[in-house]
Amino acid sequence: MRVLGIDPGLTRCGVGVVDGSIGRSLSLTAAGVVRSSAEDDLPTRLLGIERGIDAWLDTHDPDAVAVERVFAQHNVSTVMGTAQASAVAITRAARRGLPVAMHTPSEVKAAITGSGRAEKAQVQHMVARVLRLATAPKPADAADAVALSVCHIWRGGAQERMARAQQEFARKVELARQARGR
Amino acid sequence: MRVLGIDPGLTRCGVGVVDGSIGRSLSLTAAGVVRSSAEDDLPTRLLGIERGIDAWLDTHDPDAVAVERVFAQHNVSTVMGTAQASAVAITRAARRGLPVAMHTPSEVKAAITGSGRAEKAQVQHMVARVLRLATAPKPADAADAVALSVCHIWRGGAQERMARAQQEFARKVELARQARGR
Numbered sequence: 494m495r496v497l498g499i500d501p502g503l504t505r506c507g508v509g510v511v512d513g514s515i516g517r518s519l520s521l522t523a524a525g526v527v528r529s530s531a532e533d534d535l536p537t538r539l540l541g542i543e544r545g546i547d548a549w550l551d552t553h554d555p556d557a558v559a560v561e562r563v564f565a566q567h568n569v570s571t572v573m574g575t576a577q578a579s580a581v582a583i584t585r586a587a588r589r590g591l592p593v594a595m596h597t598p599s600e601v602k603a604a605i606t607g608s609g610r611a612e613k614a615q616v617q618h619m620v621a622r623v624l625r626l627a628t629a630p631k632p633a634d635a636a637d638a639v640a641l642s643v644c645h646i647w648r649g650g651a652q653e654r655m656a657r658a659q660q661e662f663a664r665k666v667e668l669a670r671q672a673r674g675r
Numbered sequence: 676m677r678v679l680g681i682d683p684g685l686t687r688c689g690v691g692v693v694d695g696s697i698g699r700s701l702s703l704t705a706a707g708v709v710r711s712s713a714e715d716d717l718p719t720r721l722l723g724i725e726r727g728i729d730a731w732l733d734t735h736d737p738d739a740v741a742v743e744r745v746f747a748q749h750n751v752s753t754v755m756g757t758a759q760a761s762a763v764a765i766t767r768a769a770r771r772g773l774p775v776a777m778h779t780p781s782e783v784k785a786a787i788t789g790s791g792r793a794e795k796a797q798v799q800h801m802v803a804r805v806l807r808l809a810t811a812p813k814p815a816d817a818a819d820a821v822a823l824s825v826c827h828i829w830r831g832g833a834q835e836r837m838a839r840a841q842q843e844f845a846r847k848v849e850l851a852r853q854a855r856g857r
Binding site: 536539540563576579584587593 | 722755758763775
């Protein structure tokens with residue numbers, strides 16, 4: 494499974510592509526940043542982010558996209574731009590029919606370190622370790638996006654296993670029902 | 676000049692198409708709402724808004740798009756969705772190379788009633804009057820979008836006249852400079 498993680502922002506969107514599946518080793522395929530210039534007007538900036546995200550989707554052809562969930566409580570001066578950048582990222586992925594998941598920062602921290610209140614440095618340390626890298630990807634936005642991808646594979650894997658277990662259980666119940674009926 | 680006004684919202688985007696130019700009478704071509712269902716997930720909702728806005732752009736082929744500028748100070752529970760819907764609307768218009776302008780609610784009120792603190796009912800009354808309608812378009816989101824279009828034509832017209840006057844002034848200065856040089 495290949496996941497494109499996106500840490501949205503109007504000035505910098507972190508992007509990170511991770512390959513792997515739950516229970517197997519993960520590998521970092523690419524990480525970087527999609528930028529827009531504060532000197533441009535908002536339509537130009539959003540269009541630039543759209544083109545940047547499209548390029549990452551074209552180049553890496555992920556199976557799923559994970560986007561950081563934005564909250565209104567955060568930094569009020571940047572939250573509108575973050576929400577707008579996230580909308581562009583979500584829409585580009587959805588337009589291709591890709592599954593788009595959203596994870597909160599504390600879900601990412603919990604998935605990667607075991608604690609939803611872990612320090613950023615601890616998350617980056619674990620990301621580097623899990624991906625067998627000497628250091629976490631740079632800049633920080635790229636590292637956050639990679640952490641989102643790792644979180645998505647691990648959480649998604651757990652969710653898939655649970656869904657499979659439920660299907661299996663339902664199948665057994667149905668078989669038992671049929672056996673009783675016979 | 677044909678303007679598509681968009682009052683963004685995740686559940687309801689008001690849309691309104693107005694034809695006209697500054698100094699001439701304006702006419703309402705269409706008004707309505709692009710909706711998304713709160714039962715769907717966010718990617719599905721944003722994609723639905725994208726398709727709805729595309730359909731309005733296709734059908735009415737406007738010369739410009741005016742979008743209400745969103746502020747973080749407003750209702751915190753809905754502001755994120757409003758920001759995300761506005762990003763989708765702005766990006767769809769920009770992608771077609773259309774000029775996209777943003778006007779704040781008080782700029783709209785001031786353009787239409789002369790007061791940036793006018794009541795909503797007063798704005799709607801004036802919109803109906805200017806467009807020679809018996810009542811303002813319904814629902815309220817559609818009326819707000821129509822008000823945006825009217826505001827855009829009137830403000831844009833003023834801005835265009837000022838730009839033309841400045842060009843004319845610059846041309847005369849240049850002619851005078853050339854005349855002195857001769």
